[in-house]
Amino acid sequence: MNKLSLLKLYLIFVKVGAILLGGGYVILPILTDEFVDRRKLVERDILVDYYALSQSLPGIVAANISMFLGYKLRGKFGALAAMLGVITVPFFCITILASLLAKLVGNTYVNGIFWGVGIAVIALIMLTVREIWQNSRRNGFFYLIFLSSLTALLIFRLPPIETIILFTCVGVLLQKLGGKK
């Protein structure tokens, strides 16, 4: 296996970032095509493992799996090159669009589009909940943590980070006690 240069690795990830539409949902097929089928740099199984790991870590799934792959190929700097590569094109797209968009707000059609997309965002958030829900073992513990953190958020207006820290501690403690039985 030829060692990939850092620049080459960066450039491959620039391409991945440029054709990545739809985020974490579509990155696996793109990476498989680029790194498994075309360049034979990693095995398919390893990539699938990385995908599962990326989903179980905090942060952005698409960025996590890119960094895992970068690390596998070229160590720490490989992870950094992958991270910078995957955000290069999106960064410029957003920067340009942000300045254009300010001028478009107020236009009837643009407002119509934003109204529609606002509804789609609500649907997408609900679908994200459904996906995590389906990928979890839903036992008494799951429902207990879900309902108590929801109560804290909606009724007691606890901010997100505080909620996460509090209920992660509660969750770990509960499992520690439960495991000893």
Place this chain on the structure above:
Amino acid sequence: MIYLRLIWEFFKIGLFSFGGGYATIPFLYHISGEYGWYSIEELKHMIAVASVTPGPVGINVATYAGIQTAGIFGAVLATVSEMLPSLVLVIIVSKLLRKFSENFYVRAIIASLKPISCALLTAVAVGLLKPSLGDIKGLILLGILLLLSWKSKKSPLFYMLISAIAGCILAVLH
């Protein structure tokens, strides 16, 4: 000063968000209420634009929020700060791949994060839905989108596109 705050807030998002790009929305929502760097309406626009441009949605929306808050320099800081915790975690986890997923605390933390993420997202969905409750057309569109997703999950782009077209048509008819 605003730069430091920006770095800190987005670093926390990178460290605590769990479940992909849309899971960062509860934090962005909270930031809007706490610091007023952008309004909820602007946040909706940002999510829309982030979803239809190439790249990971969670990163795009951080870039956009950074621009809104402190210009291009803010965009660089927000984007990089959000990815920094992941970079460190990925390097650590890569080194102890096997041991990591078998560790009791790691598993207990992940098992707790799942229901908490569901609660965070549900709370945001409730917050976003409240102003739309009087909007019959909006509720119908939401119902249609959820129905479409019932059988098979589609790319986020698919829902965005349908809704954008629906919004455009309704604007013309109005």
